[in-house]
Amino acid sequence: GIQVEQSPPDLILQEGANSTLRCNFSDSVNNLQWFHQNPWGQLINLFYIPSGTKQNGRLSATTVATERYSLLYISSSQTTDSGVYFCAVYNAGGTSYGKLTFGQGTILTVHP
Amino acid sequence: NAGVTQTPKFQVLKTGQSMTLQCAQDMNHNSMYWYRQDPGMGLRLIYYSASEGTTDKGEVPNGYNVSRLNKREFSLRLESAAPSQTSVYFCASSPTERGLYEQYFGPGTRLTVT
Numbered sequence: 001g002i003q004v005e006q007s008p009p010d011l012i013l014q015e016g017a018n019s020t021l022r023c024n025f026s027d028s029v030n031n032l033q034w035f036h037q038n039p040w041g042q043l044i045n046l047f048y049i050p051s052g053t054k055q056n057g058r059l060s061a062t063t064v065a066t067e068r069y070s071l072l073y074i075s076s077s078q079t080t081d082s083g084v085y086f087c088a089v090y091n092a093g094g095t096s097y098g099k100l101t102f103g104q105g106t107i108l109t110v111h112p
Numbered sequence: 113n114a115g116v117t118q119t120p121k122f123q124v125l126k127t128g129q130s131m132t133l134q135c136a137q138d139m140n141h142n143s144m145y146w147y148r149q150d151p152g153m154g155l156r157l158i159y160y161s162a163s164e165g166t167t168d169k170g171e172v173p174n175g176y177n178v179s180r181l182n183k184r185e186f187s188l189r190l191e192s193a194a195p196s197q198t199s200v201y202f203c204a205s206s207p208t209e210r211g212l213y214e215q216y217f218g219p220g221t222r223l224t225v226t
Contacts, residue, residue: 004154033214041200043217086154099170100145100204100215102154 002027002091006103013077013110021072021106023087031090032063033100034072038083046072046085077110084108114138116218118203124224125193133188133221135203143206144186145170145215146178148199155202161186162208193225 003026013019023032034046047054047061049070054061058077063070074081084107088100116137125131137144142163147155147170157170161180175197177189186205190197203218 030212031214035217041220041222043202043220045214045216048214088154099157099160100155102156104152104154 002029002089002101004087004089004101004103006085006087006106008106009104010107011109013108015078015110015112017077017110018073018075019077019108021074021085021087021108023070023072023089023103025068025070025087025089027068027091029065029068029089029091031100032070033088034061034070035086035088036081036083037086037105043086074108077108079110079112082108082110116203116205116216118201118218118221120221121219122222124226125190126226127194129193130189130191131193131223132190133201133203133223134185135187135218136185137203137205137216138184139205139207139216140183141205141207141216142183143208144180145204145206146176146186146188147202147204148172149202149220150199158188158201190223193223195225197223198225199223 005024036044049063051065058075060073084105088102119134145160146158149155159178161167164183201221204215206215207213
């Protein structure tokens with residue numbers, strides 16, 4: 001099946017710093033989503049971005065489907081940005097229809 | 113508009129006990145999913161329902177059964193709980209199963225099997 005790799009696995013920042021999280025995937029995808037799992041365990045949808053670039057406030061994401069990667073940018077980070085960031089992809093050619101395959105996540109810690 | 117709701121939020125079971133996790137969505141979505149998340153890992157698909165009246169196995173279906181009760185509700189049953197089923201369970205829904213739309217997740221159920 002499709003493989004999803006996220007980097008870095010851990011990231012520690014001071015408040016106000018910028019960061020870039022990367023997601024590589026091994027096959028073509030029809031759907032790519034970025035999630036933020038907050039310290040209470042809730043999964044929050046950040047972006048649905050199978051291709052192109054989107055922005056939402058301090059966050060933006062870019063997916064280059066032809067090169068099989070996506071980037072999540074966090075600018076002017078805040079302590080509330082702490083948590084785990086997951087990339088998940090859907091591959092219509094896979095064996096499990098409707099299945100999102102998740103990466104292992106990037107653990108982000110923002111210190112005040 | 114509550115989105116995706118799950119009950120209970122927490123549950124402790126003894127090995128061999130059974131229980132049903134409930135999930136409901138109010139977004140008129142056709143497709144619903146059950147995932148599990150183990151420590152330090154992303155989510156893995158247990159079962160999904162592409163539309164009312166259909167269910168299919170995902171990546172890790174062993175030890176679970178599901179019921180798509182109606183368009184709104186999709187339940188997950190553990191017939192004989194095992195410690196390996198200790199996990200956080202997430203329900204999700206999307207307009208269709210074809211990956212053309214976002215999946216939206218519920219708040220999760222934290223299950224411990226002793």
